[in-house]
Amino acid sequence: MTYPETVKYLESFINYEKTTAYRYKESLGLTRIKEFLTLLGNPQDDLKCIHVAGTKGKGSICAFIAYILKEAGFKVGLYTSPHLLDFRERIRILNPLSDKRQALSEFEGIIPKAALKAIVERLRPKIEKYGRSSPYGPLTFFEAYTALALVYFKEKKVDFAVLETGLGGRLDATNVVNALVSVITPISYDHMDKLGHTLKKIAKEKAGIIKTKKSIAISAPQEKEAREVIRARCKAFDVKLYEVNKYKKLKLRLLGRHQLINAAVAISAVKALNGYGIRVGVDSLMRGLYNTLWPGRCEVISRNPLVVLDGAQNVASVKALKEAIRKNFSAAGGSAFGEKYKKMILVLGISNDKDIKGICSELYDLADKVILTKANSLRAADPKILAGYFNGKERYITDGVGPAKNLSRRLAERGDLILVTGSLFVVGEFKYGRRQFN
Missing domain, CATH: 3.90.190.20 (Mur ligase, C-terminal domain)
Known part of the structure; x- marks a missing residue:
């Protein structure tokens, strides 16, 4: 399989990012990807994950978290969507040992073409076998690509994986992980035809990533309806919730006051790792924030x-x-x-x-x-x-x-x-x- 053939194969999957003409329903949930990941040995279970859902700032917050952890000396897998140019942007590994030229790249650590081709070649027989035998139908593009990312991160032995949800949270393919820290970014009205027409309904979908008992959740500033849903979800799952209400002037390359809020949420997410005995110094926090690059955002x-x-x-x-x-x-x-x-x-x-x-x-x-x-x-x-x-x-x-x-x-x-x-x-x-x- 050549790399162009790899791209053509991935383009052959059902891709809900290309169209809005589908119903958001339980059948779009986690059964398929959970079954398929079981066939792969559940690579997600070997990853320390920080999972991010919300309406605004998901990608920026994921990037801030990843760059901070990199500056602290950790090898970090970063999975985001959508992409700007090349779908490989979605799967990246930030490595503290990267050379300076790589570190200055706006898509630092993007999965190499050869690595993506090799994983697709290896998993393709299992993907196709599952598609033929599953009563739930074949994997979608996002499900397959999420599985590829999890396998890649496991094989590269990342210290942490930072994952952004695609749509919603509760039924999103990324919600197969049991996160150490679940992060809810500001919730507002978007994808209402899929997630609901009230903040309460939308927040219920987003907060669905909070599910690992005794874990930690971080919430950005929220409207009252969303805040109440998040608090109730955390209480139901015995999850410690930290709400970010204050933020300081921080030195960032990313423009806009909203990025200060995003940075404050990222800092809280990293500090939450203290609860697992993982401490990140102030210098790493500040360097990580300043070094964060996130193209296409102001x-x-x-x-x-x-x-x-x-x-x-x-x-x-x-x-x-x-x-x-x-x-x-x-x-x-x-x-x-x-x-x-x-x-x-x-x-x-x-x-x-x-x-x-x-x-x-x-x-x-x-x-x-x-x-x-x-x-x-x-x-x-x-x-x-x-x-x-x-x-x-x-x-x-x-x-x-x-x-x-x-x-x-x-x-x-x-x-x-x-x-x-x-x-x-x-x-x-x-x-x-x-x-x-x-």
Whole structure:
């Protein structure tokens, strides 16, 4: 099997990230992956896991935790989703022994093509045998890839595995692990057609990762309804809960006040390891936070013109983005990036299962010119529909992110800011070009 054949094989799986046309139900739960992992000898049982669920900041918090533990001398597996360009980004190992050039890479420790090919070749017979014999049907892409990650982390003998849920938590394929620390990031309204239309219902799904008795849970600041669900879940499973309510000014490369909250949650998660006799010094905490790289999150990729990328895809994240723009890119905010921008050129593409109206309403007043576009994804909303929410603005419509990128640069004048947001899919294509697995 060549590497291109490996990619083609992985692309052949049912992939719910490509579409929203499915029901979120118990049959999408953990039975398949649990059975398959049993065939593999349950690699997850040999891993010390930190498991992260929530609506906002999951990936950033996972990255902060992983980089802190790396700075403390630990070898750390990091499993996140979605990816910006290459699906291998989802599986990484941060190693304190990495050379400096590798450590400076924005996707440090990404699984090598040869390693991924070898694991797929080895597991493919078992995957296909299970698919033929299981009454629950074949594995999905996310289930298979989660299994690959767990096998890889076990074989590489990582000291910790930091895992981000894909969707929800309770029925997510990552919820096969028994975590030392379960982390709930800020919960807000997203994936409501799948998780429910109230914070209480959404929080119930997210808090489903809290299930290991006598373990530890960390919660970011939450609305009252979500906070009550998390507290009740911890009480039911005899889990010690620490709620993060305060955060200090920290030296970060990642921009935005919301990243200070994310960093505080990550610090609490690492400190929770004290309960297992694992202590991380202050110097490691601070170095880890500062060294954390997490592309596509309020990321400046160009200064002339000024181009900012952010994968905000729900109303709460867009509000945090607006605050970051005001603080970091205006004279009034004491910006380190120069004087206040003259005009905002917004490049916007949104998946069709998101709160399109809410996101567009939040961004309306920020933008002077708007380019509505779509990622190369079946989930992408029609840019003509998005345009309807920007009446009165100077609007442009493109049928792809590449044309939107070219148009934004043509429209930009000296002192303007190009903001690309609404979807990590759009951000990934704007920065790198065509993504894998659209």
